[in-house]
Structures are given as C-alpha cells and as structure tokens.
Amino acid sequence: MLNIQDFVQTQMAVMKTIVENGDFPIPVAFAIDKDENLTIMGLDSEFLRDDETKDELEKLLLDTAEKNLCVVFIAIAWTKRADGRKYTSLKNDPDRKECIVAQILLPGGKAQGAIWHFDRDNNGKAVFKSQLSFTDKVKEVQGRFRNKGELAHA
Numbered sequence: 262m263l264n265i266q267d268f269v270q271t272q273m274a275v276m277k278t279i280v281e282n283g284d285f286p287i288p289v290a291f292a293i294d295k296d297e298n299l300t301i302m303g304l305d306s307e308f309l310r311d312d313e314t315k316d317e318l319e320k321l322l323l324d325t326a327e328k329n330l331c332v333v334f335i336a337i338a339w340t341k342r343a344d345g346r347k348y349t350s351l352k353n354d355p356d357r358k359e360c361i362v363a364q365i366l367l368p369g370g371k372a373q374g375a376i377w378h379f380d381r382d383n384n385g386k387a388v389f390k391s392q393l394s395f396t397d398k399v400k401e402v403q404g405r406f407r408n409k410g411e412l413a414h415a
Contacts, residue, residue, distance in 0.1 A: 262297075263293065263297045265293070265331060265333070265365060266375075266395055268291075268293075268333070269333055269335070269363050269365060269375050269395075270375070270393060272289070272291070272333065272335055272363070273335060273361050273363055273375060273377055273393055276335055276337070276361045277361060277377065277379075277389060280337065280361065280379065280387045281386070281387050281389070283385075283386065283387075285337065286337065287303050287304060287305070287306065288303075288304040288306070288308065288309060288334070288335065288336035288337075289301065289302065289303055289304060289334075289335050289336075290302040290304060290322055290325075290332055290333065290334045290335075291332065291333040291335075292325050292326075292329045292331075292332050293329060293330045293331050293332070293333070294328075294329045294330055295329065295330050297330070304318070304336075309336070322334055322364075322366055323366060323370065325366075326366035326367060326368060327368050327369075329368075330368075331365055331366060331367050331368075332365075332366040333363060333364070333365050333366075334363065334364040334366065335361065335362070335363045335364075336361075336362060337359065337360070337361060337362075338359075338360055338361075338362045339354075339357040339358065339359060339360070340357065340358050340360050340362070340376065340378070358378050358379075358380075359378070359379055359380070359381070359387075360376050360377055360378045360379065361376070361377045361379075362374065362375070362376050362377075363375040363376075373395065373396065374395070374396050375393060375394065375395045375396075376393075376394060376396075377389065377391065377392075377393045377394075378390075378391045379391075
C-alpha cells in the first residue's frame with residue numbers, strides 16, 4: 262500500500278536536489294488513483310503567471326483530486342510570517358522565505374501540506390537548514406489549496 266507521506270517526501274527530496282544544484286524545477290503534479298496508478302503532470306510555469314491562470318490550475322487539480330485517491334502538487338514558492346502584516350505582494354515582503362511546498366489534495370476538498378524552507382547564501386545557492394514538515398492544520402497549509410471554502414490566494 263502506498264504511503265502518501267513517503268511518496269511526497271521522496272519527490273520533495275528530488276526537488277531539493279534540483280534546487281541545491283542551482284536549477285529551478287518546474288512545478289509538478291501527481292494524480293494517484295484508487296488503484297495507486299500514478300499520472301505525472303509537469304506544469305509549465307505559465308500556469309503560475311497570474312491569479313487567473315492559478316485559479317484555472319487550482320480548479321483543474323481540485324477536480325482531478327475528486328476523481329482520484331489524491332493529487333500531489335509540488336512547487337517552489339514563497340511563504341511569509343503569519344504576523345498580520347499586509348503586503349500587496351509576497352515580492353514586496355522583506356520577510357518572505359523560499360520553500361518547496363507540497364499540497365496533498367484529497368477528495369471532498371480536504372488538503373494536507375508539506376513545506377521545506379530554505380535560504381540563499383551570498384552566491385544565491387540554496388541552503389536548507391530546516392527539516393521537511395507535514396501538516397493537516399488548515400491554518401498551516403500554505404498556498405491556494407486549503408480545505409474547501411477556505412481557499413487561500415497567496
């Protein structure tokens with residue numbers, strides 16, 4: 262039986278290696294059906310260029326999750342501290358952090374998340390200091406794909 266967290270951890274480790282080697286990995290989604298068959302969807306960065314295309318991708322992945330055991334979406338992202346400060350964009354937030362983030366989308370609009378923060382040294386090389394962490398707490402699931410009715414638009 263497939264352990265989703267082990268699968269996500271392995272895929273995020275692949276992303277980590279790509280980032281540590283100085284490359285920028287494409288966003289990727291994995292659809293896992295009820296028989297544990299895997300469909301891999303490499304996503305062009307055009308899917309993430311603006312809110313409209315992010316909304317389209319969100320709908321596609323949530324619809325796909327409804328027909329499968331789950332969909333796992335993994336990408337490089339920025340996160341910020343949840344201290345209530347408002348910025349018009351994460352690009353303007355001096356406290357933003359880069360990370361590899363995974364969204365585990367389940368039928369019924371439920372989601373789990375995994376996040377792996379990293380910093381950059383003076384040469385721009387990624388430095389991973391923290392450990393990969395998983396959560397199913399709604400407030401901690403980063404990104405657009407929170408539990409149904411509470412979709413975040415980061």
